[in-house]
Amino acid sequence: MVEVVPRGKDAIIIANVYDQGVGSEAVRPAQQAAWSKITRHRRVIIAGDMNAHSKRWNPRATRPRNHTFGERLIEEENLFVWNTEEATRIAPGAMNHSIIDLTLSSPNMELNWCLLGEVATGSYHELIAWEVLGTPSMSTNTSTEMIGWDISGWDSTKEEDEEGRRKAEERRQKARE
Secondary structure (H helix, E strand, O other): OEEEOOOOOOOEEEEEEEOOOOOOOOOOHHHHOOHHHHOOOOOEEEEEEOOOEOOOOOOOOOOOEOOHHHHHHHHHOOOEEOOOOOOOEOOOOOOOOEOOEEEEEOOOOEEEEEEOOOOOOOOOEOOEEEEEEEOOOOOOOOOOOOOOOOOOOOOOOOHHHHHHHHHHHHHHHHHHO
């Protein structure tokens, strides 16, 4: 775990997870972390190999496996899953669509997230790149429950929206480079 303090901004806690079973342990080491203390910070990103299959982050998962910890972490700590439906682990002869490498964040974070599939990693896992963009706009309606980003001002015909999409694509291209 590392704390990053961008100039003039609140700290961001970044936790790297490798949720692997060790011997006959009933609880994996990553599951023993004090996640409620880690996530109590205003801004947190949890990323890594969860070694778990769940329809929660992979609608194509055929059967859940080792999913309880990840699902509970997402629900209890109110985390957002940044993964798309792209497989994050592609092994030769694999019979399933595998998304076991996750990028999660507190809901007040906005990330630019992508897979860098053309980059050789020396493993079956895809390289994931993400960039912290800022804090998303909060909805101005009267509801106290945040159910997503405020998209009320978006208009796909507006020039600035096109400019925003172009800039996001440029950031993705830079991340790939």
